[in-house]
Amino acid sequence: MKNTSTDPTPVYDSAALVSPFIDETKGLYSRWFILRRMIYTNFKTRYKRSYLGVIWSLLNPLLNMIVFVVVFSQLFRFQIPHYPLYILSGQMIFTFFASSTAEAMMQILYNATMIRRVYLPKTIYILAGIAINGINLILTFIPFLLIALIDKLEFSVQMFMIIPALLLLSCFVVGMSLIVATITPYLNDFSQIWGVLITLWTYLTPLFYPVDIIPEQSLALYKSNPMYIYVTLFRDPLLYQTIPELSLWINGIIYGVVFLLFGWWLFTKNSNEFAYRA
């Protein structure tokens, strides 16, 4: 949509809405500038009310990391090289996942007034919420770099592999967010259940303990956890100059693509109902 006045007349025909999956994709493509605006709006409104604003999103993971380092290096004495960075990098990935999904569940509710009054492709609300958490993730590289310098982390070319890792993670996060966002309007207290599931998920992912403590017989199952995969794909090249084996990458691609497609299908199939329920 370059210019609304010179465009060929758009036609909306309710009987022609046969493939929500494709309609939504096209609608989003033609209104990408609204997505950009919504991201800006979210960012503005979120940080306007707190004194430290953006600083909080940098300080938060750092303070959390300190708590973990103090508690776990005293309690369990894990032998993990670059332990503070191990915690910080795992947390960056997991927080992006956890807060994106938590936010996605609330997006339909928060934007209820708008959803009930103007038509926009509904994925815009979800994607805008995820984008904010994506920006947060990128910002946490600042405290990460700081600690990396103090901890004398070795810089290497392998580090560039975090880019495909983050892209795959984003696909998975978008898919998962769309799934939970579809459930919430039908089941109001799903966010409570999801909170518990996320806590469980935190412990099932090697965020502050090493993978060696997992018993041999359950290792295969343990490693099928998508968050284990994405954390490893991110952390190994970043901290240990190693590129994870091919099978891990393939699993990461499968989880990313399957969840993204399924989430998009499920969400768009139901999104016309949201205006009735929001």
Add this chain to the structure above:
Amino acid sequence: MNQNLAIQAENLGIYFRMPSEPISGTKDLFVQAVKRKIKINQFWALRHVSFELKRGESIGIMGRNGAGKSTLLKVIARVLTPKEGRIIVRGNVFPMLELGAGFVPDLTGHENIYLYGNILGLTNAEVGKLYDEIVDFSELGDFIYAPLRSYSSGMVARLAFATATAVQPDLLLADEILSVGDAPFQEKCIHRMMHYLSHGTTIVFVSHSTDTVKKICSRGMWLEHGTVKMSGSAEEVADAYKAQ
């Protein structure tokens, strides 16, 4: 299909679900599922509504509260997809369903103009070109840099109307928009709507004021309990509605 029609509504039906007992959470869902007590009543907000509107025509929708006027506008604006029947809308739709629906209270008037403009399908560059004119029309002056939360409802309405009508739309949906704002501003709004109308814009206008309907619209429709009670010229319908 007739390209000359801005709106074609065929046998439109919209219902809302009204659970006999509210199901709000998982517990309720389980309890009710076990008891097999989930009874959902369908409340038809609109039913068997058919009409056609040619390009450049204006229709005034009248009816009491809950008659389905706003629901009809929402169907035209694609907010609610019909449960029954079919709707075809040709052209860019500028919905003004409650003025200021796309606004965010924490943002300034300036930022809200861009947000609302984007929602209406205008790019940033296009909004930029219209910006001065919008601020001018809204008569907000320096308030434009204050957060919207500090505005009076009249100010919000002025800003919303100014933004929504900065570009001539193909189809303008106006829901009770003239109930806010003072008389001179209402005059200004009507003037602008009449101007667009004479230049080809189609208008669907919801109002309780039969006088305004007569002034702006050529056609009229009277809704009652979600169905069309009367349809005809604005004059006829407005008089009949007033006489009831």
